Amino acid sequence: MHDTTPLSLLRIDRYLAEWIEPAVVRARHRLAVESWEVPDEPVPFAHARGAQYAPFAVGTPWGLPWGTVWFHVTGAVPADWPQDGTRVELAVDLGWMAQQPGFQAEGAAWSPDGVLVKGISPRNAWVPLPQEGGAAVDLYIEAAANPDVPQDAWTKPTPMGDRATAPKDPQYTLRAIDVVLIDETVAELVADARALRGLVDVLPAGSTRRAQVVAVLEELCDVVDPEDVAGTAARGREVVAAALAAPAPAGAHTVHAVGHAHIDSAWLWPVRETVRKVSRTVANVLALMDADPDVTFAMSSAQQYAWLEEHYPELFERLRARVAEGRIVPVGGMWVESDTNMVGSEALVRQFLEGKGYFERAFGVEPTSVWLPDSFGYTGAFPQVARLAGCPDFLTQKLSWNDTNRIPHHTFWWEGIDGTRVFTHFPPVDTYNSDLSARELVHAEVEFREKAHATHSLAPFGYGDGGGGPTREMVAQGHRSASLEGSPRVVIDSPDDFFAAAKAEYGELAPSWVGELYLEYHRGTYTSQSRTKRGNRRSEHLLREAELWAATAAVRAGADYPYEELQRLWRVVLLNQFHDILPGSSIAWVHREAERSYEEVAEALVGPAGLVPAALRALGVAPGAVANAAPFERDGVAPLAIAAPSPATPAELTRDGDDWVLTNAGVTVRLDARGLVVSAVVGRPDGSRREAIPAGHVGNLLQFHQDIPNTWEAWDIDRHYRRLVTDLDVADVLEPAAAPDGGPALRIVRTFSGSSVEQLLWLAGGDDPTLHVRTHVDWHERQKLLKLAFPVDVHSHEATSEIQFGHVTRPTHANTSWDAARFETVAHRWVHVGEPGFGVAVANDASYGHDITRAPDADGRSVSVVRVTLLRAPLFPDPVADQGEHTFHNAVTFGAGVADAIRSGYGLNLPLRTVAGGAGGTDAGGTGEVAPLVTVSSPAVVVEAVKLAQDRSGDVVVRLYESHGARAAVRVGLGFAHTGVVLTDLLERPLGEAAEGEDGVELELRPFQVVTLRVRRS
Structure with missing residues (x-):
């Protein structure tokens, strides 16, 4: 017999699209519209309500990119509309694009008394209205003309990421602001039919259940009259009822559906727009909860709640009531969903200290699960930090993006570098923006790696990234899948309930994963937007200094401790650690704001009126004394103390033929006429000398690569970049100069492509075997990559890299696909390669991206090659990313162990601070000393x-x-x-x-x- 299923599905799909779904709206009534265009940045409702409005016709263009237009909508619900089996709503079409909500125009509906009633976006463009015929309609629509960013343009430069470069033409056309009469029976029929139609796509082609569902849907088309859908919809629901009532088997996989909206605190929009996105999303959720008592919503990021508390107090109080009910669930416990690769040790702690502190103060609750679905890999230090912050559970989604290998578990114990474990779940639905469709639910069951022993997974559902949250259509799908043959069971639930059920079922049996969770993707985020990364690094260390000296002043001199100001500054830094700001993957507007905020942090901490000078003045420290905020002694100054320095014997710079030689008591470094290091001979404790530069290689080699990723420009470095490289080995200038400490240095200038580099190389005084390399780059490239290479005569199978509160070792070979995929890795202040008794450390003051590999020397033996990634030049989302001037400071310590690397990293990032003024020392007899x-x-x-x-x-x-x-x-x-x-x-x-x-x-x-x-x- 001929298989007619494809023809049947064509018929079903046409009936749904052309007759049944359009019949949901029985009637439509146009309202009067007036508008007021905000001349600059968004304004509060009270300001907008008092503005002068002018008539505005539907069909008229509106909204400059990033602009705001307020529409005042008035009229009445028609008095003759029937009320039985119907509901009245406002339907808005601001000129929606086909793409996902959150990446285009959005709106918010306000009542005249200042209540934010609901957010408005494509696929969720309804607003509740009074149900009585003749009832007045009076609403204000705050319409945000955020530029549309179609996903197929996510590798292309766009001027839309900056108001200064965006076009000055309206971006959207108002299509409709109408009162509509909704036929509730038809709406429920659509939900029934969509649930069953989705099943057809996931059931086996030859299965009995599929054939039965297709037959039922065909019968639905038979009984629903296209000319009288409203009159026949009830009969249609009767036809499909039995198919929807067929239960899932007792052992079916259970999906815990958690309402969610992953809202990027900045990305393709500035922070100020995120504040509005959060308000619109929460208003959506509250409206949905008013209509459905089963809806729950998990919301992370204390910062986003704090924005609501500050800017939308009435909405915040409604949210607070739902938190008290347990229906809105604060999760994550962090200030923002931060990056975890580059955030410093103490900053990672402060994400929890500020986040959990806020949740306790605002709601009296403490989240116990970490919620980081979209961060770009996870440091091996995280389990210990999470546990010590009271979070034994961890959820992420991003590792499903791996480009080479798949993490072999979905539910497991993640063990950090210290042995601490957290119970971890990767939702097998493989998205944090689920719509609970049959396809996604079945995907979750099929992909779930632990299905032989466990039956629970979590699905965050709702529009995210740009916000919006769950919709009533998603919830309707969830309800119909609560127990539906052919689909996993769905329970609308909270994260805590999921983790409790998963641990009760599988906690003792779950496997373990040890060490970092490396994302095999987005490796370029360790480097993109260098100024943002430098600002973060500097701010973290300045805050350490400020707290140390302020605490010392409070204890030693009774000074007031600046609690509020330190908290304010920490929160600025914590916000900028969001996983699309610090990684460098946002529009130009975002990074410009971040860089300005870092300058303000620095001024507040170390400017003339800053916290650090104030603390030193309170301590009465004499001018010329040195404050050492590092945890190690330097120049005779004890750690965490203040005293007079003890200068060391300076280094020397000499000329030997065409070569230049830098020498101190610990190392002799020879550079050739190209300004490349050809030798670094280290004195050893036994009196012997050891060459650190391998034969056939040179150090201080700048390498210039073509860097055109396959897709996500600011995010990705793809391994093919290594095929196209130019060694920058021609020096335009090579001459003596002065080092920052007053000693001798060698100055080197190179030009290449459209850019130039000026380097300063010097040795510190005494016996410190550390070569300092300061590299100033005037960068004017597109889709290029700049690395600084130091090959060293060390035979090692692995490299050690600093992370938070410790370090990790990673293979330098590519024996396995896992090893090969780590071709670009993250480190904090230092990396180290070593063999027993000898190693080399390379420290940095602002870099995170590295690649550490092996190469043959002149005799064919393997040596180590350390490369620091200095700069990239991606085109999306910021087409002028990193253009201009940058300065990097690297310190290469020859003959170093890991302990030396740690000291070098702290020293480079916490330079000694010479006290500029004070009233004379108050400690140790007025000598200017302050004991730690x-x-x-x-x-x-x-x-x-x-x-x-x-x-x-x-x-x-x-x-x-x-x-x-x-x-x-x-x-x-x-x-x-x-x-x-x-x-x-x-x-x-x-x-x-x-x-x-x-x-x-x-x-x-x-x-x-x-x-x-x-x-x-x-």
Whole structure:
């Protein structure tokens, strides 16, 4: 018999699209429209309500890119509209594009008394209205003319990312603002039919269930009269009822559907627009909850709640009521959904300290699950930080994007570098923007790796990225799939309930994944938008300094501690660590704002009236003294202390034929006429000398690559970039110069393509075997990549890279597909390659991207090649990304161990600060010395933060960690009067009394363990 199913489906699809769905709207009534165009940035409702409005005709263009137009809509519900089986709504079409909501025009409907009633976007463009015939309609529509960014243009330059370059023409045309009469029976029939039609696409072609569902849908077409859909819709629902009532089997996979809207705190829109996106989305959710008591909504990012509290207080109070009911669920516990690769150690802590602190204050709740569906890979330090912040559960989605290998689990224990584990789930639905369609639900069941032992997965549903959230159509699909043969079971649920069910079923059996969760994609985010990354790095370290000296001033001199200002500045930095800001993957507008905010942070911390000078003045430090905020002694100044420096014997620069030679007591570095390092001979403890540059290779080699990713320009570096490389080995200028410390240096100038580089190379005084390389680049490239290479005569199978609170080792070979996929990796302040007894560390002051590989020397033996990625030049989403001037400082320490690398990294990023003024020393007899508040007896234990407690009690909080990856016994000395010491979690809550002896607190630390001490002052 001939298979007629394809013909049947054509008939069904046509009936739905051409007759049944259009019949949902029984009648339509046009309203009167007036408009007012905001001349500049968005304004509050109270301002807009008082503006002068003019008549506006439907069909008229509106909205300059990034502009706002307010429409005042008035009229009445027709008095003769029937009320039985119907509802009245406002339907708006601002000129929607076909693409996903959140990437084009959006609107918000306001009542005349200032209530944000609902957001308006494509596929969710209804607003509730009074149901009585003759009822007045009076609404204001705040219409945002955000430029449309079609997904097929996401590799192309666009002027839309900056108001200065965007066109000055209206972008949209108002198509409709009407009162509509909705036939509720037809609307329910559409939901029924769509649920069954979706099943047809996922059921096996020869299955009985599929044949039955197709037959039922054909019968639906038979009984629903195209000329009288409203009159026959009830009969149509009767026809499909039995098919919808066929239950899922008892052992069916269960999808915990959690309403969600992943809202990027900035991306293809500026932060100011995100504030409005959050308000529109929350208004949508509240309207949906009013209509359906089963809807729940998980919302992360304390920053986004704080925006609502500040800018939309009435909406925030309605949200707060739903939080109290447990229907809106704060998740994540972080200030924003941050990047985790590049965020510094203490900043990662502060994401939780500020985030959880906000949730406790605002709602009296504490999220216990980390919610990072879209960050670009996850540091191996994260499990410990999450656990210590009170988050034993972790959810992400992004690893499903891997371009080479698949993580072999969806539900598992993730173990960090210190051995801490968190219960982790990757939703197998493979999206954080699910619509709960049959196709997505079945995909979740089919892909779920643990299906032999577990039956629970989570699906975040709702429009995201640009916001919008769940829709009533999605919820309708979820309800119909609660128990439906051919589909996984669906329960509309909360994240906490999912994690409880998953752990109860599978927690003891779940497998483990050890170490970082490396995303095999978006490797360019370690480098794109260099100024943003530099601003983040500098701000993190300046905040460390400010807290240290402010705490010291409070304890030593009774100065007021600047709690509010430090919190404000931290929150600025934490916001800019969002996973599309710090990674460099936003429009130009976003990065320009981020860079300006970093300048303001620096001014507030170290400007003439900044917190650091104020603390030093309060301490009475004499001019010329040196403040050492690093955790290691430098120039004779103790760690975390202030004293007069002890200058070392300066280095020398000499000429030897065409070569230049830099020398100090620790190393001799030879550069040839090209300005390339051809030799670095290190003195060793036994008196021998060791060459660090392998035969046939040169260091300080700048390499220039073509860099055209396959898709996401700012995000990706694809491995084919290595095929096209130019060595920049011609020096235009090579001459002596002065180093920043006043010693000798070598100045090198190179020009290439449309850009130029000026380098300064020098050695510090004394016996420090560290070559400093300062590289100033005037960058005017497109789709290019610049790296700084240092081949070193070290035979090693792996490289060590700093991450938060420790380091990781990664193979330098490509034996497996997992190894090969890590061709670009992230590191914080340093990387290290070594063999027993000898290694080389390369530190940086603002870079994150590296590649560390192996190459043959002149004799064919493998040596190590360390390359730091300095700059990229992607075209999307910012077509002028990183154009202009940049300066990088690298420090190459020859003969270094990991401990030396740690010292170099801290030293480079926390330079000694010479005190510019004061009233004379108040400590140690007025010599300008200030003793440290905290000392540690073990060189392996690093003090990461010294501050006063978040609760303003005046207690001193000290955070430290074991840095070498080994167990360490340490005595923590406290140089001030105190009455007790407690161990705390990262939120500064007590975990137990610390063991305090006569000489300080005695601790036994595990490898990479983080410890927080809270000291009660006398």
